[in-house]
Amino acid sequence: xxxxxxxxxxxxxxxxxxxxxxxxxxxxxxxxxxxxxxxxxxxxxxxxxxxxxxxxxxxxxxxxxxxxxxxxxxxxxxxxxxxxxxxxxxxxxxxxxxxxxxxxxxxxxxxxx
Amino acid sequence: xxxxxxxxxxxxxxxxxxxxxxxxxxxxxxxxxxxxxxxxxxxxxxxxxxxxxxxxxxxxxxxxxxxxxxxxxxxxxxxxxxxxxxxxxxxxxxxxxxxxxxxxxxxxxxxxxx
Numbered sequence: 001x002x003x004x005x006x007x008x009x010x011x012x013x014x015x016x017x018x019x020x021x022x023x024x025x026x027x028x029x030x031x032x033x034x035x036x037x038x039x040x041x042x043x044x045x046x047x048x049x050x051x052x053x054x055x056x057x058x059x060x061x062x063x064x065x066x067x068x069x070x071x072x073x074x075x076x077x078x079x080x081x082x083x084x085x086x087x088x089x090x091x092x093x094x095x096x097x098x099x100x101x102x103x104x105x106x107x108x109x110x111x112x113x
Numbered sequence: 114x115x116x117x118x119x120x121x122x123x124x125x126x127x128x129x130x131x132x133x134x135x136x137x138x139x140x141x142x143x144x145x146x147x148x149x150x151x152x153x154x155x156x157x158x159x160x161x162x163x164x165x166x167x168x169x170x171x172x173x174x175x176x177x178x179x180x181x182x183x184x185x186x187x188x189x190x191x192x193x194x195x196x197x198x199x200x201x202x203x204x205x206x207x208x209x210x211x212x213x214x215x216x217x218x219x220x221x222x223x224x225x226x227x
Binding site for chain 1: 117148153216219
């Protein structure tokens, strides 16, 4: 079945550092890929998405490129801020229909001054 | 529209009791999903509705769990004879099939079974 693997956290960075959170997936067909973010005490929010190979999703300075050849969707940001501290989830919407999501286990990011 | 809302936000119950959670989706969304999230894990799909029809149920949804969406608007998730292993965050999400939107999530109901 479908699965998503994320790098384990927590990831601790200094403000303005470069961020990469790795995400790889296993799925049949051509899934859509997503990054969701969960700030403390809040619900999941969509950060960005990509629906086909080589698409780049971007939002709030974050980017991720759908790489079919490596089955990856790594999240990057050039300069993180303290306000980016949250848990980040990679997810896919498989070919099984219904738009249900398969999530990774999440990566906690802590950004310090 | 203020987004997906869930009630209650927190529920503490004794083992063996029944509990019911409510989800109100974004009004124009015809798809509604339930997920369960345990500590340190990502959300896991439980079930989804398109309008009032329950179209898929995960094998995670044991016989003690039942979900309804009687008029295609709000949904309820009931857990009968709760067990300590049911302690988790229960998340509801909604989306629009026609508009092919991504899923929007509520803040969840945190269940603690003691």
